Amino acid sequence: MSGFNKITEYFDSFVMPLLRLEYSEVLPKTSIMILGSVGLGNDDELSDLEVGIYLDDFDWKQFGREIQLSLNELLRKNNPWQEKGSVLCVHPTSWLLDGQAHKFLESTDNPPWEDVSFETLFTVQNNLIVFDPQEMLQKLRDKTAPVNRPDKLWRKLLIVVLKKIIEELHELEDCVLRNEAAEAFGSFGRIIEELYRIGFIASRSYYPWRSHLSWAFEKLPLASDFKCLINGALVADTWQKKLEHIINVTDAYKGYIKANNLLPEIDLSAQYLEDELIWAERCKAWENPDWRDWILTCTKKSIDAGHTEKDFWVFSLWG
DSSP: OGGGHHHHHHIIIIIHHHHHHHOTTTGGGOEEEEEHHHHHTOOOTTOEEEEEEEEOHHHHHHHHHHHHHHHHHHHHHOOSSEEEEEEEEEEEGGGHHHHTHHHHHHOSSOOOGGGSOHHHHHHHHHSOEEEOTTOHHHHHHHHTOGGGSOHHHHHHHHHHHHHHHHHHHHHHHHHHHTTOHHHHHHHHHHHHHHHHHHHHHHTTOOOOOGGGHHHHHTTSTTHHHHHHHHHHHHHOSSHHHHHHHHHHHHHHHHHHHHHTTSOTTSOTTOTTHHHHHHHHHHTTGGGOTTTHHHHHHHHHHHHHTTOOGGGHHHHHHHO
16 A cells, blocks of 8 residues: 555545535545546656545535535645646546446446446546545445456457457558558557557456556566567567567467457457458357358358359348
8 A cells, every 4th residue: 555655645634634624514425536647556756636526416516616616726735746637526426437327336237338438447446445435436346347247248349459459450561561650650559559458358357548558457467478579569670570579469369368268259260360350240249159150141142142252241231
């Protein structure tokens, strides 16, 4: 907890005394989470302070403005972090989890997992809770634990992100061949981000906002094997070397996914893996293990109609 000494002392000395003195009637129903790097315990001299102070919707409408103005004044007088970007922000509970908090708190069977970003889920799971007398934030943390996310949704995202990496890799190869530097740098950056994110997904973990991606990745069990491979692409001094490193990382992930049987419905050794993943996504392979039957049916229709098997996709659209 040593990484949180500064923020806990700040709250004990300034924020909580103010709330107890001026808003004691609202405080018992208030929950507070420290956001950003401060809430993760990895802040530095460049960090600002972001705090989410959550009231139920009725109290937020009635008291939120007054509380917000008081906190603004407090922050102007006492803020040991960077002034720019710092905010003690008063929100209604309904805004939590990208607006889905109430559905998660009320639902027991099928909460709207796909309506909440991984970055938001990471925050709820990992950032410091400093005040939560009704355990509302803790309940959301329990409800959204990675182990509770349906297996098929993990496999769906793994298919989608792996496809994105392979598609972007082809784009990068074309940019390099065309000597399009600006496009190549953009494509390279997107690939690096996805190479980090797929590590979280393969580990059944949520990934954070971009500014914390590398820091959080290092805490994954697979990081020791993959971080050096990704770093190789980052420090390579030619585009050809960068491409080689990216291909190596991608192949290593395919090996990891296959060894751990994370995508049993996908042939990761397929000659045209991008096509395999495109159709796996279209056919919802994560919930349809016999997804290739549709392709076989469309292929037969194409051949029976006097066309080639490569025209199967036309029959997938027009029957």
